[in-house]
Structures are given as structure tokens and as C-alpha cells.
Amino acid sequence: MAGKKINTWLKLGLEIGPVIAFFAAFTRLKDQTVTINGTEYGGFILATAGFVPLLILTTLILWRLTGRLSPMQVATLVLVVVFGGLSVWFNDERFFKMKPTLIYLLFAGILGWGLMRGQSYLALVLEDAVPLEHEGWMILTRRLTAFFGGLAILNEVIWRTMSDAAWVNFKTFGLTAAIFLFFMAQGGVFKRYGIEEKDGR
Numbered sequence: 001m002a003g004k005k006i007n008t009w010l011k012l013g014l015e016i017g018p019v020i021a022f023f024a025a026f027t028r029l030k031d032q033t034v035t036i037n038g039t040e041y042g043g044f045i046l047a048t049a050g051f052v053p054l055l056i057l058t059t060l061i062l063w064r065l066t067g068r069l070s071p072m073q074v075a076t077l078v079l080v081v082v083f084g085g086l087s088v089w090f091n092d093e094r095f096f097k098m099k100p101t102l103i104y105l106l107f108a109g110i111l112g113w114g115l116m117r118g119q120s121y122l123a124l125v126l127e128d129a130v131p132l133e134h135e136g137w138m139i140l141t142r143r144l145t146a147f148f149g150g151l152a153i154l155n156e157v158i159w160r161t162m163s164d165a166a167w168v169n170f171k172t173f174g175l176t177a178a179i180f181l182f183f184m185a186q187g188g189v190f191k192r193y194g195i196e197e198k199d200g201r
Contacts, residue, residue, distance in 0.1 A: 006065045014058045014065075016176075022051040023172040030165065044093045044164050052084040070125060072107070079103055097159035097167060100175065101152045108148035111141050136193025140186060147182050151175065 029043030041049075059077050063069050069077075079099050087096040114121035120137035122144060132140070155175075159167045 004066050010065075011062070014062045018051055018055040018058055019172055019176075021054055022047050023168060025050055026164075026168050039091060041088075041091060042093075044096075044168075045088055045091055048084050048093070048096050049088045052081060052088070055080050072125075075106060076103055079106075093164065094159075097155075100155045100171065104148040104152040104155070108145050108152065111145040111148070115141060115145065130190065131195040132190070133193040133195060136189050139193070140189050143186070143189075144182075151178065 025047035026043055029046050032043050032046075033040045034046060035041075055077060059069065059073060062073070079102055083095045083099040083102070087093055111121055115138070120134070120141040122141045123132070123134075123137040155170075158170050162170075
């Protein structure tokens, strides 16, 4: 069931606001430590501890305003709560850094399973917003499945070989830019298989 329409900027702020807040908090706290009950917590863990409840709050607001959440939003929230919580509980940033890997592997696995069944699960989510012919959806889904797999590998390489600051920059800006560029590069698919474009000729 379609959700209620809300202001585009408000929706964007609720979706990416927590990520920007995490980046700002880490930038401010990265060289600081706080001792709680005899345990020292670095800036990365402190930023994570703030990010988790903020994402819960903004997701609940988004759900309240629109009346629905996408499967991607729900899966992201669950994994953030679980792995962000584990990072804070065990004072180990590796759990949170692995979270994007698991998210992208999950999305790639779901889309890949659909492809093996001759279906595009991507179409089930986006066909109302982007009407495409079946072949167009299959092409786009195959490409997105490979793209998510590549992002999962890239995230693993970066967090295991680079600094915390490099990973935070990658997560905040690199992933966002990569997704934007991916969909920009699919213009040929949208033009060739877009139902509206063909009907309007």
C-alpha cells in the first residue's frame, strides 16, 4: 500500500540526517575519549552510540508521517540497532563497520534469489515510481545485484585496511556518491525500456 506523500526535503532530511550527524559527531569526537564505569570509549564508539537512537527516532517519524517503511529501511534499521549496539556494548568498532557489508550482501542476496526465479524483486518496490518493461527491470536488477556485491567487498577492504576517518568519509560520502552515480549511469535502460517514453512516441 502506498504511503502518504510528505515534503521531499523533509523526507531527505529524515533519511540522511542521521548519517550526517554521525559524520559530524565523529569529526568532533575522533580524538577524544570518555571513561564510563572504568571503561574508555573513543570518539567512534561515542558517535555510534548517538547514531543508533537518532536513526530509530527519525525512522519512527518517517513511518508516522508516511504510514509505511520500505523493506530496505526496515532491514537497515534492524542491522544498525544490532551491530551498532554490539559495537557500543563490547566497545568494538568492528561490528559497526561490518554493518554496510551485511546490508549490501543481504540486498544482493534477495535480488539474486529473485533473478534465479525469473523475477525482479526490485520491480515490486519501485515499479510505481519507475515504470519499466519486464526486460528493463531484469537488466537493472542484475546490475544492481552486482553493484551491491561490489560495495560489500569495497567496504570490507576499506575498513580492514584504512583509518577510522577514511572509513567514515567513505560511508558518509563515498557510498552515497556511488549509488547516485550508479543510477545516473542507468539512463540508457530507463530510456529504452521506460513505458512512458515508449507510449509517448
